[in-house]
Amino acid sequence: MNQYLKKYIELQKQFHQTEGTPESVRALYAFKEELEGIEDRQAKEVLVDVYDLLDFKKSAYDLLSEIGDRSDRKTLKRLGVLKEYAGKWGNHYALPKPKTPEEKQKDQERRSQLGLPIFRYHPDPLETGAFEKSEEGVVCDCCGKTTRIYYQGPIFSEKDIDYLCPECIASGEAAENFDGEFQDTYSVDDGVYDPAKLDELIHRTPGYCGWQEAYWRAHCGDYCAYLGHVGVRELRALGVLKEVLDDPMWNDQQKDVIQASVNGGHIQCYLFQCLHCGKHLVWMDID
Ligand SMILES: [Zn+2]
Numbered sequence: 210m211n212q213y214l215k216k217y218i219e220l221q222k223q224f225h226q227t228e229g230t231p232e233s234v235r236a237l238y239a240f241k242e243e244l245e246g247i248e249d250r251q252a253k254e255v256l257v258d259v260y261d262l263l264d265f266k267k268s269a270y271d272l273l274s275e276i277g278d279r280s281d282r283k284t285l286k287r288l289g290v291l292k293e294y295a296g297k298w299g300n301h302y303a304l305p306k307p308k309t310p311e312e313k314q315k316d317q318e319r320r321s322q323l324g325l326p327i328f329r330y331h332p333d334p335l336e337t338g339a340f341e342k343s344e345e346g347v348v349c350d351c352c353g354k355t356t357r358i359y360y361q362g363p364i365f366s367e368k369d370i371d372y373l374c375p376e377c378i379a380s381g382e383a384a385e386n387f388d389g390e391f392q393d394t395y396s397v398d399d400g401v402y403d404p405a406k407l408d409e410l411i412h413r414t415p416g417y418c419g420w421q422e423a424y425w426r427a428h429c430g431d432y433c434a435y436l437g438h439v440g441v442r443e444l445r446a447l448g449v450l451k452e453v454l455d456d457p458m459w460n461d462q463q464k465d466v467i468q469a470s471v472n473g474g475h476i477q478c479y480l481f482q483c484l485h486c487g488k489h490l491v492w493m494d495i496d
C-alpha cells in the first residue's frame with residue numbers, strides 16, 4: 210500500500226469514527242491541499258477518494274475522468290455514479306471547511322477587496338448563494354448600472370425585479386423604489402425591540418431562499434447573522450451541532466428532525482450566528 214493511501218485510510222477512519230468532527234474535517238482538507246500539489250499518479254488516485262468523501266463530486270468526477278483507466282469496470286462504474294452526482298450537485302454540497310480565526314479574517318479581507326457593502330445580518334452573501342456573479346454583467350433594475358455581482362434571493366414586492374446590485378440593497382434604495390422587503394416582518398424571532406434593527410433587516414439586508422418562507426432568527430436582543438444552508442453533517446463539521454440543539458425553540462421531536470437533516474435534502478437547516486454572544490442557531494423546514 211502506498212503512503213498516500215495509507216494516510217487516507219487513517220484519516221477516513223478518524224472521520225467516520227468521530228462522525229466528522231471539525232478536527233477530522235480540517236485534517237482531510239489539509240491532506241486534500243497537500244495532494245493537489247503533487248503530480249504523482251498514486252497521489253491523484255487518492256485525491257479522487259478525498260474529493261468524494263468531502264463531497265466535491267464535480268472535482269472527483271473531473272479528476273477520475275482524467276486519470277481513470279476506462280478499461281477497468283470498477284472505474285467505469287464509479288465514473289457513472291460520480292457523473293450523476295456531479296451533474297446534479299457540482300461541488301455545491303461539499304462539506305464546509307471549519308475555519309480558524311485567521312482564515313475568517315482572510316475571508317473578510319477578500320470581501321472588502323471585492324468592494325462589496327457590509328451586510329451586518331448577512332456577512333457573506335456570495336458564499337451563501339444570495340449573490341451571484343456574472344462575467345458580462347447584468348443591469349440593476351434599481352439604479353440602471355451594470356453590475357457583475359447581483360442579488361438572487363427573495364424580495365417581496367408588487368413589481369417585477371430581475372436584478373439588483375449589492376449597493377442598491379445596502380443603501381435601502383431598492384426597498385424604497387420597489388416598495389419591497391427582503392424578509393417578511395412576521396417571519397422573524399421575537400425579542401428585538403429596536404425598530405431600526407428590523408428596518409435594517411427587512412429593507413437593507415439580502416434575504417435567503419428556503420424551501421418554504423425564510424425565517425430569521427434572533428438572539429441577545431438582535432437579529433442574527435445568516436451563514437448559509439446546512440445539514441447535520443455540516444453542523445458536526447463546524448462543531449456547532451450541540452449548540453444548535455441547545456435551543457428552547459425546538460422540542461425533542463424537532464431536535465431529532467434537525468439531526469436527520471441533509472443539506473439539499475428534504476429536511477433543510479439554515480444556520481445563524483448571534484452577533485453578540487456568538488451562539489449558533491438554526492431554522493429548519495421540510496420540503
Ligand atoms: Zn443598483
Ligand SMILES: [Zn+2]
Binds near residue numbers: 429483487488
Ligand atoms: Zn446571543
